[in-house]
Amino acid sequence: MNLIFNFLVFPGFLFTAVIGCLASWIDRKVTARVQWRVGPPILQPFYDLVKLSGKETIVPRGGARLTFLAMPIVALSAITLVSTLIWRVLLSPQTTFLGDLIVVIYLLTIPSIALIISGAASANPLASLGASREMKLILGYELPFILAIFVPVIKANGIIRLGELLAWQWTNHIFVGSLSGFIAFIVVILCMQAKLGLVPFDAPEAETEIIAGPYIEYSGTPLAIYKLTRWMMLFVIPMFLVVIFMGGINFSGWHILWGILKYVLLLVIIVLIRNTNPRLRIDQAMKFFWGPVTGLAILAVILALLGL
Amino acid sequence: MNLKLKALKKSLWLFHFNSGSCNNCDIEILDCLTPKFDLERFGIKLIGSIRHADVMVVTGFVSRQTAPRLKRLYQQAPKPVIVIACGSCACSGAIFAPSYNMAGPVDKIIPVDAYIPGCPPKPQAIIAAVVKLWKKL
Numbered sequence: 001m002n003l004i005f006n007f008l009v010f011p012g013f014l015f016t017a018v019i020g021c022l023a024s025w026i027d028r029k030v031t032a033r034v035q036w037r038v039g040p041p042i043l044q045p046f047y048d049l050v051k052l053s054g055k056e057t058i059v060p061r062g063g064a065r066l067t068f069l070a071m072p073i074v075a076l077s078a079i080t081l082v083s084t085l086i087w088r089v090l091l092s093p094q095t096t097f098l099g100d101l102i103v104v105i106y107l108l109t110i111p112s113i114a115l116i117i118s119g120a121a122s123a124n125p126l127a128s129l130g131a132s133r134e135m136k137l138i139l140g141y142e143l144p145f146i147l148a149i150f151v152p153v154i155k156a157n158g159i160i161r162l163g164e165l166l167a168w169q170w171t172n173h174i175f176v177g178s179l180s181g182f183i184a185f186i187v188v189i190l191c192m193q194a195k196l197g198l199v200p201f202d203a204p205e206a207e208t209e210i211i212a213g214p215y216i217e218y219s220g221t222p223l224a225i226y227k228l229t230r231w232m233m234l235f236v237i238p239m240f241l242v243v244i245f246m247g248g249i250n251f252s253g254w255h256i257l258w259g260i261l262k263y264v265l266l267l268v269i270i271v272l273i274r275n276t277n278p279r280l281r282i283d284q285a286m287k288f289f290w291g292p293v294t295g296l297a298i299l300a301v302i303l304a305l306l307g308l
Numbered sequence: 309m310n311l312k313l314k315a316l317k318k319s320l321w322l323f324h325f326n327s328g329s330c331n332n333c334d335i336e337i338l339d340c341l342t343p344k345f346d347l348e349r350f351g352i353k354l355i356g357s358i359r360h361a362d363v364m365v366v367t368g369f370v371s372r373q374t375a376p377r378l379k380r381l382y383q384q385a386p387k388p389v390i391v392i393a394c395g396s397c398a399c400s401g402a403i404f405a406p407s408y409n410m411a412g413p414v415d416k417i418i419p420v421d422a423y424i425p426g427c428p429p430k431p432q433a434i435i436a437a438v439v440k441l442w443k444k445l
Binding site for chain 1: 311312314315316318319343346348349350351355356357359360362384386387388
């Protein structure tokens with residue numbers, strides 16, 4: 001009963017959805033301010049969701065109906081599960097279990113995989129183009145992402161429980177504070193940008209080029225679910241980084257503000273990167289991730305092994 | 309239903325269809341989204357896929373080549389969808405009315421909810437049309 005409550009309401013679906021909507025509003029508002037505009041009102045994401053759920057749902061002729069309609073729900077439940085795991089660990093670190101770091105890394109790729117499958121299921125050439133680009137992008141960023149996640153694990157002598165990683169940071173120092181941790185953090189921020197599908201790496205869903213990639217045939221409620229998933233990722237992935245690199249959130253008194261500030265800082269970095277960069281072609285993105293970014297990640301791992 | 313209608317008013321996503329226009333109306337539509345007018349304040353944004361659209365903004369007289377495509381796009385749009393004919397050509401055909409290539413104006417092909425005359429209409433006129441649509445909805 002408690003688990004269902006955790007999954008559906010508090011650290012899970014409802015909470016993440018509300019904060020995710022707020023995060024997407026911050027994203028749009030900051031973007032508008034950067035472009036010297038006013039930007040949408042704070043309730044805009046809710047209006048979008050309600051409006052989309054009131055529209056007609058169309059399944060394209062020739063598309064795989066069940067897969068097409070099921071994939072948004074798979075993506076949504078995966079990201080909800082990640083949020084539940086991370087927040088349960090944050091609220092009570094002793095609920096951690098062996099290898100939940102690995103579970104979280106696994107679950108974080110599921111939205112991308114759902115996107116690939118739904119792109120292939122929508123019987124649209126542009127959607128399958130987007131799906132193939134997303135596939136290449138995953139191949140590109142997963143390697144440096146996982147290498148960079150190794151760094152805290154190495155520094156904490158092989159701990160793969162989120163709760164113990166947090167406890168290590170509270171007793172010693174946060175991982176960003178060390179040289180190897182800082183380099184790994186930069187790598188992870190770049191990979192996060194690709195995971196979120198935001199501008200330098202948004203080739204899979206390039207609005208102006210292949211319309212919206214895998215989302216092109218979605219309308220009505222499934223589109224609303226996908227939008228919500230994207231907004232929740234905007235909350236969950238930075239939160240994951242806050243936990244493993246920046247020491248999480250301390251819930252005693254004023255320290256909570258400091259924790260929120262860490263998240264907002266990451267969010268603003270994401271938005272600023274997205275607003276000041278052009279879109280990379282998919283081959284350039286692959287070269288970028290397998291070249292300099294993987295190099296940096298390997299450097300960070302070596303430094304971590306040396307104890308820096 | 310009322311809540312959904314309110315939400316629809318607050319987040320209109322535009323799909324922009326050029327059915328043989330001279331590009332002038334299209335530039336004016338994009339003008340509405342620039343910092344000076346900033347329609348995103350009202351939740352209006354431009355999207356690329358007809359499946360995401362709430363409003364179809366059609367510019368240009370409808371040529372024989374684009375007429376079947378316009379009809380097909382209208383059928384592909386998830387309902388409810390609003391159609392705006394933007395510019396004199398889209399409203400009446402204007403100087404192209406006697407042309408051999410004329411298949412429109414727009415309301416001959418698909419039902420239209422609002423007409424915006426002008427060659428091209430000013431951004432203010434486009435915004436006024438959207439406000440009148442809000443009152444009509």
